[in-house]
Amino acid sequence: MKVHLKQIPPQGLHLTGDEECPLQDLASEEIRCAGSLHYDIDVGVGDGGLWANGSLSQPMEMRCVSCLEKFVHEIRVSAFAVHTELPGPETVDLTPFMREDLLLNLPAHPHCDRDGDRVCKAKLIKAEQQDAKRKSDWSALDKLKLNR
Numbered sequence: 001m002k003v004h005l006k007q008i009p010p011q012g013l014h015l016t017g018d019e020e021c022p023l024q025d026l027a028s029e030e031i032r033c034a035g036s037l038h039y040d041i042d043v044g045v046g047d048g049g050l051w052a053n054g055s056l057s058q059p060m061e062m063r064c065v066s067c068l069e070k071f072v073h074e075i076r077v078s079a080f081a082v083h084t085e086l087p088g089p090e091t092v093d094l095t096p097f098m099r100e101d102l103l104l105n106l107p108a109h110p111h112c113d114r115d116g117d118r119v120c121k122a123k124l125i126k127a128e129q130q131d132a133k134r135k136s137d138w139s140a141l142d143k144l145k146l147n148r
């Protein structure tokens with residue numbers, strides 16, 4: 001997103017809205033944008049630079065490393081902060097900074113149950129297997145008792 005410096009009043013400016021997902025180029029089988037970037041930031045000019053801080057959120061569809069199912073995870077950057085020198089007289093593009101912060105908050109090993117709103121099938125299967133194993137342990141014990 002480009003910020004027009006002339007539109008920033010001395011006391012700063014509050015910007016909130018949606019932008020095209022800045023991670024489009026990541027698109028693959030494993031990950032892709034699942035909506036637009038939402039930003040809620042304050043920007044201002046001072047000390048010969050532009051500063052911006054606020055929060056970002058970007059829904060991404062990714063594949064769970066355990067069950068291989070796709071799920072949507074919202075990347076949240078709660079402390080987006082930028083201070084950059086003013087490159088030119090007109091505009092500053094904040095997109096590269098937002099992109100970098102989103103990438104930093106991208107889970108390296110995404111699990112579909114990370115947000116707690118669903119149960120990972122891989123874990124369910126594991127739990128069932130453990131359950132079955134526990135039962136067979138007991139039945140072995142039962143047999144021991146019978147043999148006595």
Ligand SMILES: [Zn+2]
Binds near residue numbers: 069
């Ligand atoms: Zn999963």
